[in-house]
Amino acid sequence: MSVVSAANCEALAQKPEAMNYRAFGRTGLMVSALSMGCMRLGEDQEANTRVVARALELGVNYFETTRWYCGGQCQHRTAPGLAGKTRGVIVSGKCGIGPDSTAYGFRQEIERQLDILGLTHFKFFQVGWFSWGMMPHLLKRGGVLDALRVARDEGLVQFVGFTGHDTAENFIKCLETGLFDSMTVPYSLINRTYEGTIRRAGELGVGVVAMCPVAGGTLACESSVLKEALGLDLPTTEMALRFVLANPHVSTACSGMTSAGMVEQNACTVKAAGVAGSSEDHARMCAGLEKLRAAFGARLCTACRYCMPCPRGVDIPRHMELHRNWKAFGLADITRRQLDGVPADRAIELCNACGECEKKCPNQIPVRKALRELRRLRGKGAKTVAAPQA
Known part of the structure; x- marks a missing residue:
């Protein structure tokens, strides 16, 4: 070209x-x-x-x-x-x-x-x-x-x-x-x-x-x-x-x-x-993109949404997409900004690491690890917040 x-x-x-x-x-x-x-x-x-x-x-x-x-x-x-x-x-x-x-x-x-x-x-x-x-x-x-x-x-x-x-x-x-x-x-x-x-x-x-x-x-x-x-x-x-x-x-x-x-x-x-x-x-x-995918690992989120709904309300597919953009494509700055744009009632801070998502994931993706990494990227540690009341 x-x-x-x-x-x-x-x-x-x-x-x-x-x-x-x-x-x-x-x-x-x-x-x-x-x-x-x-x-x-x-x-x-x-x-x-x-x-x-x-x-x-x-x-x-x-x-x-x-x-x-x-x-x-x-x-x-x-x-x-x-x-x-x-x-x-x-x-x-x-x-x-x-x-x-x-x-x-x-x-x-x-x-x-x-x-x-x-x-x-x-x-x-x-x-x-x-x-x-x-x-x-x-x-x-x-x-x-x-x-x-x-x-x-x-x-x-x-x-x-x-x-x-x-x-x-x-x-x-x-x-x-x-x-x-x-x-x-x-x-x-x-x-x-x-x-x-x-x-x-x-x-x-x-x-x-x-x-x-x-x-x-x-x-x-x-x-x-x-x-x-x-x-x-x-x-x-x-x-x-x-x-x-x-x-x-x-x-x-x-x-x-x-x-x-x-x-x-x-x-x-x-x-x-x-x-x-x-x-x-x-x-x-x-x-070239497939080589990146291979380097990232075979267990890549396919957005099948089998992990949903999350008991705590976390938007897991959206966060896994952001994790991929950061880790696989090197887009750390925009990922950090987009994390701040996730509504509070769907944010990663709600996660209590119950592991239900990993039990349902057909690709055996370590979702909890990915969410912890996103928390660190965002700079908010491992803090959790109360789930919204029904």
């Missing part, structure tokens, strides 16, 4: 042709390799408009939105930057479903989101926070699928996708129904849970939106461990985007960008990554 220096990055980012485009599955659409997730837009509307406008200037043509982000303000904050500039742009909407979802209610939601954004139609509308267990709610007579089919026939929605956090195996089953044109799942250097699912989507012609390509900001911190493993002397954020875009089955990397500078830097990285994903580059980077 080519490398773009800081000296020519700014000049490169000024050019609309700096953006690369990829086939969006079987839809016939071409999508920018870099896309914008609008869930992180803030309260400064002038700043929001500048970010969206800069993304458009640099060729970003996919914007992921929903009425439910930003305390209900996401689409209100996105719309001014898109106003009058949506020709050739793919704006997606999204809504969750449940047992009480009806065709009428879902149709009303589609129309409401179109109205907020000032659009006449969605090129993509996503069934949000989806899982295989929700399939009956989607398929029931007079339900969501009926609403989407009518909306498609009437030109309000062109394509249908899903997004969520179910198991990789369950999402493959969702893909194989043939109901969906796109899938949006988290994918990054340190979260490869859906790698096989992404490959299956590619085989089926389903477009793939890789969300959280820098792991929700975790990979904004430098990691010499990852640099050595991948053989790239680049900022960790840039390595993260390159990894995602090297996967030939990924259509676009969806980043929650909040400043024009962030858009410009990411556009620069996308240009350097090339038009199409390289199977060879991706395989080489995966091999």
